[in-house]
Amino acid sequence: MSSKVAVFVDGCFWHACPVHYQAPKTRAEFWNEKRQRNRARDEAVNAQLIARGWIPLRVWEHDVKADVEAVACHIAELVRERSRER
Numbered sequence: 001m002s003s004k005v006a007v008f009v010d011g012c013f014w015h016a017c018p019v020h021y022q023a024p025k026t027r028a029e030f031w032n033e034k035r036q037r038n039r040a041r042d043e044a045v046n047a048q049l050i051a052r053g054w055i056p057l058r059v060w061e062h063d064v065k066a067d068v069e070a071v072a073c074h075i076a077e078l079v080r081e082r083s084r085e086r
């Protein structure tokens, strides 16, 4: 049976990671709007997934780079939990 876990790896720049995002020095207004649009899209995608019975799991690029095994374990744990619930 499907666990319906959707995994995203959010890039630190494109998804405006609170730890690493640094706004480009040029075209500040463009990048600020771009960052807000990306965030709004992420939230909309999450809401659509949840409405369809999925669990969106968003992982930061920096977490994958730092410890991919820990990220994989977290995903596996969530999938196991979800499989038990269903």
Ligand SMILES: [Zn+2]
Pocket (backbone or CB within 6 Å): 012, 017, 018, 019, 020, 021, 060, 061, 062, 063
């Ligand atoms: Zn980051």
